[in-house]
Amino acid sequence: MSFETNEYFDGNVTSIAFQSETLPATVGVMEVGEYTFDAGAKEYMTVVSGNLTIQFPGYPEWTTFNAGETFEVPANTSFNVKVTVQTAYLCLYEK
Amino acid sequence: MSFETNEYFDGNVTSIAFQSETLPATVGVMEVGEYTFDAGAKEYMTVVSGNLTIQFPGYPEWTTFNAGETFEVPANTSFNVKVTVQTAYLCLYEK
Structure with a gap:
C-alpha cells in the first residue's frame, strides 16, 4: 500500500492524499513563496503549522x-x- | 526545490519533512493498522485528522x-x- 504524493510548483508544494473520516483529503507542505491555486471542488483548508496569507478573487485584502x-x-x-x-x-x- | 518524502512500513506510513518555525518537523499519513515506532529524539506528535491510539513502553493501557x-x-x-x-x-x- 502506498499513499499518492504530488508535487506542484516545481516541488515547492508537496502533498499526500488520503481519505479522512468525512471527505477526501491531503496533507502537505508549502515552501516560502507566492502561489495561485485553482480549486475545482469546494475546499476546507486548515493551517497545521506556520501560516498562510490568502487573497480571494475579487477581494483586494489579504487575510492571514x-x-x-x-x-x-x-x-x-x-x-x-x-x-x-x-x-x-x-x-x-x-x- | 523539493521536500523530502519518506515511506515506512511498506508505504503504510508516508511523511514529508519540513522546517517548522521552531523545530524540524514532518507531516504524514498512516494507513489503518498497528505499528511500532522508534523515537530517537524527543518528539511532539499532534493528530491532524483521524485518531491515534498509543501505548507507551512499560504501560499496559492504550490512550486515544x-x-x-x-x-x-x-x-x-x-x-x-x-x-x-x-x-x-x-x-x-x-x-
Whole structure:
C-alpha cells in the first residue's frame, strides 16, 4: 500500500492524499513563496503549522490564517497564497 | 526545490519533512493498522485528522488521541500505535 504524493510548483508544494473520516483529503507542505491555486471542488483548508496569507478573487485584502485556523475555498475559483515560513496544511475536498 | 518524502512500513506510513518555525518537523499519513515506532529524539506528535491510539513502553493501557490533540514521546523509546481510520499527523523533533 502506498499513499499518492504530488508535487506542484516545481516541488515547492508537496502533498499526500488520503481519505479522512468525512471527505477526501491531503496533507502537505508549502515552501516560502507566492502561489495561485485553482480549486475545482469546494475546499476546507486548515493551517497545521506556520501560516498562510490568502487573497480571494475579487477581494483586494489579504487575510492571514495561523495554525489551527480553517478557511473555505469556493468551488471553481482560484486564490492567491503568500507563505512566509515553511507551512503545513490539511485540505478537505467536498465531493 | 523539493521536500523530502519518506515511506515506512511498506508505504503504510508516508511523511514529508519540513522546517517548522521552531523545530524540524514532518507531516504524514498512516494507513489503518498497528505499528511500532522508534523515537530517537524527543518528539511532539499532534493528530491532524483521524485518531491515534498509543501505548507507551512499560504501560499496559492504550490512550486515544483525536484531531487537535498532542502527545510527547520521550527520546530513545519505542511506542505502539493503533490506527483505525486513515490518520494525518504532525511531528516535531526536539534537536
